Amino acid sequence: MSDPVAELMTILEARIAEQKERKAREEAEAARRVPRLIARYLTLAGEAMRDAALAVTVTEIDRDERGGGVYTTVAACGGCPDTDRFPWGDYDYGNRWSELTGQQRAEARAREWAQAHAETCRAMSLPEAP
Numbered sequence: 001m002s003d004p005v006a007e008l009m010t011i012l013e014a015r016i017a018e019q020k021e022r023k024a025r026e027e028a029e030a031a032r033r034v035p036r037l038i039a040r041y042l043t044l045a046g047e048a049m050r051d052a053a054l055a056v057t058v059t060e061i062d063r064d065e066r067g068g069g070v071y072t073t074v075a076a077c078g079g080c081p082d083t084d085r086f087p088w089g090d091y092d093y094g095n096r097w098s099e100l101t102g103q104q105r106a107e108a109r110a111r112e113w114a115q116a117h118a119e120t121c122r123a124m125s126l127p128e129a130p
């Protein structure tokens with residue numbers, strides 16, 4: 001003879017596990033869509049003005065604006081319009097001397113670019129319009 005309470009508990013536990021799994025999937029999906037901030041480099045002007053917004057950010061995106069599978073590390077200056085993209089595929093060449101992935105190489109190049117740009121960028125944000 002089966003226990004109806006135990007059966008109900010089993011069904012409820014399965015439902016809860018299902019919901020947790022769905023929530024985890026949705027969160028992982030959302031995290032993939034959002035650009036992931038990797039680093040910020042304060043610019044020369046940012047340092048002088050003590051303005052943290054004047055920084056070069058390095059972010060990873062693994063989805064482009066149109067939903068395509070574009071895997072890219074982007075370096076963008078917060079003080080001027082300068083920006084550069086480092087698509088992981090461009091750095092994904094086989095290299096038997098290195099264990100680094102295209103993503104890691106792209107990040108290294110993006111960080112170099114960001115560092116070099118931050119050291120020289122004197123662009124400042126415009127004063128707010130009255």
Ligand SMILES: [Zn+2]
Pocket residue numbers: 043077078079080081082117121122123
């Ligand atoms: Zn700049």
